[in-house]
Amino acid sequence: MIEERFDAIVVGAGMAGNAAALTMAKRGMKVLQLERGEYSGSKNVQTAILDADIVEQLTPDFREDAPLERRLVEQRFWLMDRRSHVGLRYRFNDCNDERPNRYIVIRALFDKWFSRKVREAGATILYQTTVTELAQNRRGRVIGVRTDRQDGIIHADVVVLAEGVNGLLGTCAGLRERPTPDQVALQVKEMHLLPRETIEARFNLKRDEGIVIEAAGSISRGMTVMGFICANRECISLGIGCLVSDLQRTGETPYALLNRFKRHPSVVPLINGSELKEYSAHLIAKRGYNTIPQLCGKGWVVVGDAAELNNTSHRGPLNVAMISGRIAAEAIFRVKSRGGRSTSNSFSLYKKMLNESYEDLKKYKDMPALMHTQPDNFLLTHPQLVSKAILNFARIGGRPKAGEKQSDSKSFGDVWSWTGLFGNGFRLPRAWR
Ligand SMILES: Cc1cc2nc3c(=O)[nH]c(=O)nc-3n(C[C@H](O)[C@H](O)[C@H](O)COP(=O)(O)OP(=O)(O)OC[C@H]3O[C@@H](n4cnc5c(N)ncnc54)[C@H](O)[C@@H]3O)c2cc1C
Structure with a gap:
């Protein structure tokens, strides 16, 4: 039975939860982290691209013992039609030095290592423990959590919700809406x-x-x-x-x-x-800036996927999850070291710091809507047309080129009116800029 009181309880030991727990524990805070899986990463199916500078901010010497699969030296982007593809290949040669800046990791292995760092920093971690409810006082302030392990409340000054995209706790407590x-x-x-x-x-x-x-x-x-x-x-x-x-x-x-x-x-x-x-x-x-829910309130903050912190254009939500976990933890530490109680807006510092340090969320806020309203054009028709045009360009063939070029232009015209073409030509850079 846990009766002691914690400075912070972190729900979830994914990237965001580990980043938050590690940052607070390193600052000397008394942290309890609860994870429903058998170990950190046990529920994770992902192979991911890890940005080294983001991990370095948390644990500078991670290259010494982290389970890194390979250093990323090349990214390819394919536009596929039924039997071929047009490819763009980007090879980064600066990745060949001694401190590569991106790695491929298998999350089940990486998260386990990350969790070990959290424990070494002094946090208490309980696996196979599901948080079943956020405990609130009569004024609606979150004062701790209930779990499936024991009756009663485990108390903390702040609860960090790092429960991932499908987290139900925050939704059930009415702190945010369930994703559609x-x-x-x-x-x-x-x-x-x-x-x-x-x-x-x-x-x-x-x-x-x-x-x-x-x-x-x-x-x-x-x-x-x-x-x-x-x-x-x-x-x-x-x-x-x-x-x-x-x-x-x-x-x-x-x-x-x-x-x-x-x-x-x-x-x-x-x-x-x-x-x-x-x-x-x-x-x-898959949501972006436009649907980010309330990020903090009395006694709680939400980080990572649970907060829909997703840079839709450059993807990498995993890296954004780590950034948000660290920034939330730093904001919590600042509030605590000023002797502040968690009043209704004390953790709004987190939101401010997040906005300041990570403007990209706002920058690409209109990209998801644009892509999702026109998947046919962006993901199906264009690749087919581009592929056909490149094939015509790349081979001699038995027909005159002028005819093929005309046919390519006609195909573009058939699937996209010129007004639609100009419309998207205008909307895409606006969403991207
Ligand atoms: C197949 C796949 C590939 C991906 N590839 C990439 C990629 O290449 N690059 C990238 O940046 N992102 C990628 N992502 C997305 C990335 O995995 C997430 O953005 C990232 O894991 C979010 O971290 P998080 O800590 O917010 O949530 P999670 O990593 O999901 O962690 C949440 C944790 O909370 C625990 N939890 C939930 N509820 C409770 C509860 N009530 N009590 C206790 N514990 C609880 C869960 O067990 C889990 O361990 C990929 C995702 C998938 C599925």
Whole structure:
């Protein structure tokens, strides 16, 4: 039975929760972290790109012992049609120095390591403990939590909600709304085992170099679908993400979408002969700045996916989760060190600091709406047309080029009126700028 009182309780040991708990524990605060999984990362299915400078702010010497799969040296973007793809390849040579700036990690392993750092910093961590309720006093102030482990309340000055995209606590306590199907995507992923040398040969990588491919196009079938392929040390992770509202509308199953992606002639040679190790699925946040809920109140703050902190243009919600966890923790520490109680707006410092340090959330606030209203154009029709135009450009063929160019222009004209074309030509840079 836990009877002591804590400076802070952190619900969840994902990226945001670990960043928050680590920052507060390092500042000498008395922190309790509660995680329903068997260990930190046990519920996580993700292979992710990790930004080194964000982790460095939390634990500067992480390169010494963190489980890093490969340093990311190349990103490819594919526009696929049914049998081919047009690709953009970006190779960053500054990644070849001794302090690479991005890594590929397998979250189940990385989160476990991260959690060990939190414990070493002095926090108390309880796994296999589900927080069932936020305890509030009569004035609506959050004073602690109830769990499935024991009766009674565990008290704290502040509760940090880092419960992820599907967290129910904040919703049940009326602190934020449940995401609607058009605000979350379902991501399904497979892990394919292959020998290390085979992966390096297939992706043209030297030892420890890693690559990520993101793909859009024919796999989308008019929905908001993105595919990804990630070369890890001894496996390839491959998956697709699709808006839940699109799955509802079309009746498509994520597994069928994934299969179509896997069978694409550009993907087959990459996973050929591999052994399928696991299949997993998870929701990911797709809202952006426009739908960020209230971030803090009396006795509570919310961080990471639970707060819908998602930079939709540059993706990387995992990295934003870490930023928000650290900033929330610093704001909490400042309030505490000033001797302040958590009044209704004391943690609004968190919101202010977040806005100041991470303007990008606001910058790309209109991107999700633009992409989701026109998935046909952006993810299906354009890739097909671009692919056809490039094929016409790249081969001699038996027909005069003038005719082919005319046919390409006509195809563009057929699917997009000139007013629509100019409209999007105007809207896209505005959402992006
Ligand atoms: C397949 C996949 C691939 C992805 N790839 C990328 C990528 O390449 N780059 C990127 O930036 N992002 C990626 N993401 C998104 C990224 O995983 C999330 O943005 C990130 O995990 C958010 O961190 P978080 O700490 O807010 O939430 P989470 O990591 O989801 O952690 C929440 C934690 O809270 C625990 N929890 C929930 N409720 C309770 C409760 N009541 N009591 C106790 N514990 C509770 C959960 O068990 C979980 O451990 C991907 C997601 C998926 C699914």
